[in-house]
Amino acid sequence: MIQKLNIGVMGCASIAERSMIPAIQAVPGVKLVAVASRSIKKAEQFAEKFNCKPIEGYEALLEQSDIDAVYMPLPTGLHHEWIIRSLEAHKHVLAEKSIASNYSSAVQMVELAKNKQLMLMENYMFQYHSQHRFVLDLLKKQAIGDVRIFRADFAFPPLPENNFRYDDQVGGGALMDCAGYTVRAVHFIMGDTFRVKAAHLFMDAKSGTNIYGAAFLDNGNGVSAQVGFGMDHFYKCSYEIWGSKGIITAHRAYTPRPDYSPLVTLEKQDGKHEFQRHPDNHFIGSVNEFVRAISEKDFSKHYHDILLQSKTLEDIRTLSA
Template sequence: MNWGIIGAARIAKSALVPAIREAGGTVHTVSARDPKKAAQFAQENHIPNSSSYEELLDHPDIEVVYVPLPNSEHLEWTVKALEAGKHVLCEKPLTLSADQARRMMDAQQKSGKLVLEAFSYRFHPQVQRMLDVLKEGKIGDIRLMRSVFTFPLDRPDDIRWDARLGGGAFYDVGSYCVDLMRLVTREVPQQVHVSALKTEGEVDITLGALLEFSSCQGQLLCSFEMPFQQSFEVFGTKGSLQLEAPFAIDNYESHLTVNGQAETFDKINVYAEMVRHFQQAIRGETELRFPIQDHSLQQMLILDRVLNATNHPRV
């Protein structure tokens, strides 16, 4: 399957180009606004073609595109790719609001193509195992979830410091915490309570939130100024479970602990697993997991409520 990459981003180089190849796909073309940057990226990553965004979308041999652009550009270029007859794997967060998610859903339905939000962690076996454990009732009825995802973002010119581009710790890493809680509950919280520390440019640098679901609470912490940490814990009426690395992205041996008993998972490239699944769904070999109408829209409804509570600049 021939892939095009819209945007010569770091994550494309470090994660998606190798994942596409490991999953049996071909990276046909990379595009960038700067032709020199696209050509350099293509040369360094052994990609045969470089082009503009528009030229990539017009190419008849490209079947699916990956969009790792700034968050503020996800809607525009995903919709353009759909209108050009391409399937789209788009980085998270898929959009910057529920209204944008609805517009993307409309474009996807009209095109008949598939869109997948690139939460690669979902494709780690530990996540499905955790969901199975919860469904089996091994820790009883869920009463509390806690998730943390922090790391120091020390590049002052990083686009994640720009509110106009959809920056902020919550969009970048807090969205993982929300997504996993929503996978567990299948709900949108009834109430949210939020505390955020923001830069002068109105970007949340550290954010804590309490999400009140119908029968349990979710507590999350995300930050661009704390040491690297990620965790997920669920407490129930009969016990508890912990994922020490819930959002592990690449070749990391991880552990799920249920009521004190640990289960180890082998190293796995979750990006390659995500790409492999998406290609299979495009070929009609399996149903697409996590379609945007069932997952991404609900995710954006929650992100809207949290960010509205911080008076975050909204689109």
């Protein structure tokens, strides 16, 4: 059992400021020690706000001997280099999604983490929101009979043109940014056996990256899944499980704020039942899981999830070519 996990943040990202640093600071047994940025000015602003040490440059963060783990909210295209360097510096890593630009990168990162007996986790925090336990419980109770099809969607309207999500050089694109949620939802809710059978990615000529797409998966045992994702859409953030006797829908599946009560509906022959679930802070849930897995040296599920996730995203890219 570790006494205290000292964390350093690599990159003064918006997700770190809004959600993840407050979560890190809310979890007992974890201490935010330092924040690193390419710009010392930015690091100082974060450090003042969160009462920790400012550091200029990511390499300098890894030289800090009092840091056990790195939280990495860098764009996906920078993950490979900095995850490998963090693991080499003997730090556990919690990396933002998508953790890997391709499957071969995921394999290399996981192999190194395994060899060094370090935690490597991809931050799909929605999995730690209690609304999904409610859904899984309904499924267990056969509330909708036998599942026939699972549908997951995550998309949002266009972002400012200079957002890194339009830059393929740093791992942009809707496949890395949006499809990941839907693919993780398929495996998390329905199980690991789903594989991609068909896929489509729309390439935007202006930005040179993919800005939306869809895919069809099946589990080889009569259940299929459809995923839709994009960065040029009306906002959608849901999944639906359609069974022989009803439909369950999680309406705000991936991004409920900590003060938001997400709606889960159950439609049956006798009508539509609405369950306004209680608010939950899945950012804290994710940090708790990171700490638990390190304390118990329980790394293998996370290694497995990273490999399955990156292989599935790569299959979507390959099949859509």
